[in-house]
Amino acid sequence: MNGVAMHIANGIVNAQVSAVFAAIAAAALAICVWRGRADLDDRLAPMAGLVAAFIFAVQMLNFQVLPGVSGHLLGGTLAVVLVGPWVGALCVSTVLIIQCLLFADGGLTALGLNITNMAVIGTAAGYLLVAGLLRLLPKTPRGVAVTAFVASIVSVVVASQAFVIEYALGGTTELSLGTIAASMAGAHVLIGIGEGLIAAVTVATVARVRPDLVYALRRFRTTRPAVATQKTVGAQA
Amino acid sequence: MGAGHAHPLHLDHDSRVHRLPAEVKIVATLLFTIVVVVTPREKFLAFAGYLVLLVGVLVLAKVPPLWLAKRATIELPFVLLAIALPFAGHGERTEWLGMSLSIDGLHGAWNILAKGTLGVLASLLLAATTTARDLLLGLDRLRCPQVFTQIATFMLRYLDILADDARRMRVARLSRGYDPRFLWQVKAFAVGVGALFIRSYERGERVYLAMVARGYNGRLPRPEGPGATTFDWARSAALPLAAAAIALVAVLA
Numbered sequence A: 001m002n003g004v005a006m007h008i009a010n011g012i013v014n015a016q017v018s019a020v021f022a023a024i025a026a027a028a029l030a031i032c033v034w035r036g037r038a039d040l041d042d043r044l045a046p047m048a049g050l051v052a053a054f055i056f057a058v059q060m061l062n063f064q065v066l067p068g069v070s071g072h073l074l075g076g077t078l079a080v081v082l083v084g085p086w087v088g089a090l091c092v093s094t095v096l097i098i099q100c101l102l103f104a105d106g107g108l109t110a111l112g113l114n115i116t117n118m119a120v121i122g123t124a125a126g127y128l129l130v131a132g133l134l135r136l137l138p139k140t141p142r143g144v145a146v147t148a149f150v151a152s153i154v155s156v157v158v159a160s161q162a163f164v165i166e167y168a169l170g171g172t173t174e175l176s177l178g179t180i181a182a183s184m185a186g187a188h189v190l191i192g193i194g195e196g197l198i199a200a201v202t203v204a205t206v207a208r209v210r211p212d213l214v215y216a217l218r219r220f221r222t223t224r225p226a227v228a229t230q231k232t233v234g235a236q237a
Numbered sequence B: 001m002g003a004g005h006a007h008p009l010h011l012d013h014d015s016r017v018h019r020l021p022a023e024v025k026i027v028a029t030l031l032f033t034i035v036v037v038v039t040p041r042e043k044f045l046a047f048a049g050y051l052v053l054l055v056g057v058l059v060l061a062k063v064p065p066l067w068l069a070k071r072a073t074i075e076l077p078f079v080l081l082a083i084a085l086p087f088a089g090h091g092e093r094t095e096w097l098g099m100s101l102s103i104d105g106l107h108g109a110w111n112i113l114a115k116g117t118l119g120v121l122a123s124l125l126l127a128a129t130t131t132a133r134d135l136l137l138g139l140d141r142l143r144c145p146q147v148f149t150q151i152a153t154f155m156l157r158y159l160d161i162l163a164d165d166a167r168r169m170r171v172a173r174l175s176r177g178y179d180p181r182f183l184w185q186v187k188a189f190a191v192g193v194g195a196l197f198i199r200s201y202e203r204g205e206r207v208y209l210a211m212v213a214r215g216y217n218g219r220l221p222r223p224e225g226p227g228a229t230t231f232d233w234a235r236s237a238a239l240p241l242a243a244a245a246i247a248l249v250a251v252l253a
Helices: A002-006 A015-039 A044-059 A076-083 A085-103 A111-136 A141-170 A177-209 A215-220 A224-236 B022-038 B044-060 B065-088 B103-129 B132-141 B146-175 B183-213 B230-252
Strands: A062-066 A069-072 B093-096 B099-102
Touching (some): A015 A085, A015 A141, A015 B022, A015 B146, A044 B183, A076 A111, A111 A141, A141 A177, A177 B183, B022 B044, B022 B103, B022 B230, B044 B103
Antiparallel strands (some): B093 B099
């Protein structure tokens, strides 16, 4: 059933609620495009593409949680740490749009729901945690890895609960919501741990070898002028 | 990498549907799917009509039915959910073969099966007849924000780089006599993932800088040609219009 939560198909949530969430997703993405454009400099543009490709590859890893119940990684937190919240949300939604159009994964009319859950809510939850935890933890590869691990678990579970809310609003069949919420949360804690490990390992390696590529570290260091000049260049490009 | 960016669901041959510009196909697929989803679930005949329309597209696009059916198995998790619904649903129940089934659940199962399957088939037909490059060009022509097409372009390039690098690293590991496959060897896998990321990034960064040096400004040059003509739009509008007509007849009748 978690396949549903990740990439909702057509006909699972009714048309009205889908339309509302499509509008929400469009509005959120418009903000991300506006804020993300300034971020997308010469270093971040290829990084955003790689993060998207990585998320794409990672989403193909399906975890068999229970018989008939599988879910896959989301990658929102990884994106937040490496490319920041705005471009991160754009990366995840690009992956979802391409999966929907080229791989028939997730319904076209459910795209708004999927983007809201995974690209907007999942990424936002990951971002808030990363921003908060990095204030407490040392800004070392190990600290970033722990941050990515914890934030991944929370963001995946939050994203899965967003599906429960959508189902409560516009599910086409009445099911007991408590059961859905509990089974989704349980399964996604496990998925979150898997995702957290992959995100932590990747982020730790990048932070050790190329700390200049880790958005979360750059933001909290005092290298603002260098970033700022690159930003103007990126905005013109 | 430059090989036209074929993707696994693309069916490489020529047909009338293949030749349509991507933007009209995207819009037609989207509108068709919306019509399918808003159709009330108890109008069974309408869904049969939609299926006939899709079979028409399939014939025009010269897509082998078996090829399509095989790829449609991506939908299986939803089928499992659909089968569970009649048992888990609430409300009025009915007896069938000695099993107590929820009527609401049965309707829900049909709803997911019908709308989900039609949606997957429509998307698969779009994917089968459109290359990744054409799709991005179509999205660009539909005024999709440039940030998206830029990220998507790089994503599709990097996917090939990632796959290539992963294969190379695997060969290197195997040729050194190491094949981690147990839980206590997970460190090797973990180190591999991180190294893969850095290696791919550095290769991709070089490609990106080479592109910038050659005048790349965030958008790939559009090929010559005006894009979709009115005739193209009219031809592709046949699918959603026919679907809308079926829906209208079903609701009014």
